[in-house]
Amino acid sequence: MPFRASFDCLWCGRAATAREGDLEGWSQLCPECLGRAGDNEFLRTRLRAALVERSGGAGTATPSRQAPGDADLEADTRAYYAARASEYDDWYLRRGRYSHGPIHDAAWQAELDTAGRWLDGLPIRGEIVELAAGTGWWSPLLAEKGELSLYDANEAPLELARQRLVAHGLRAHLHVRDAWSQPDRQVDAVFAGFWLSHVPRGRLDAFLRLVRAWLRPGGTFAAIDSLPDPQSGATDNAPASGGRSVRRLGDGREFTIVKVHYPPQDLRAALLRAGFGSVDATTTGRFFVLVNGSV
Secondary structure, X not given: OOOOXXXXXXXXXXXXXXXXXXXXXXXXXXXXXXXXXXXXXXXXXXXHHHHHHHHHHOOOOOOOOOOOOHHHHHHHHHHHHHHOHHHHHHHHXXXXXXXXXXXXXXXXXXXXXXXXXXXXXXXXXXXXXXEOOOOOOOHHHHHOXXXXXXXXXXXXXXXXXXXXXXXXOOOOEEEEOOOOOOOOOOEEEEEEEOOHHHOOHXXXXXXXXXXXXXXXXXXXXXXXXXXXXXXXXXOOOOOOEOOEEEEXXXXXXXXXXXXXXXXXXXXXXXXXXXXXXXXXXXXXXXXXXXXXXXX
């Protein structure tokens, strides 16, 4: 990133200023967040990048930098969804920057309803784990089917998920936990909404093997994810390319994140390689891919 004398902190969003050459300006992190870099992977990543960038430009030019690797992208992805928590539901509801006009928005809503009916019709019951739950859009439906545990790497979206469940008169176990954490038990069902597209292509098989390890014999895995339709994202975000996407928030902050649009046939093959038996993968048409498998 280029040096900026004035910026909104990439982690907490607070406005900050920096003197020429200061690490704050290169990292675009406020002094408080920069001071916490030892405790946070994303902050450490930004600090390391800022040190490299500052050494190449001394605050007056944009230095050259290698493209970020998977670890950097995954850290940025976590930071992006922490920062985006308050506006994430605008995407589902087609509000503001996510509205593409009445025709496209009506098609989106119809396919979102189709995805919900598909999920509701699956044999999901008993003890259920939702990985990368975000703001919990699908959580009330799952909480009605069994004992639900919601996991997400960020606290901010989980708080919104909690509020959504309370509004529906439902309960669940909510914990800050990365989707890549090893299972601590076996459960009857695992669900992931719009998470598989944030798994780098080279790690997809490993993640699906982890999901299989969560499941008891006869257990079910289900996922809903995105198809690469130009009317899916915000109007001011460019389409994903090369397994990554540059995302802009409503306040102007930008993040480069992992984004891989897996076609149904790729997900079906990956589930079979991971040891799932009965596998199905389909789409709603334009916007969503639906996949499920059992063990």
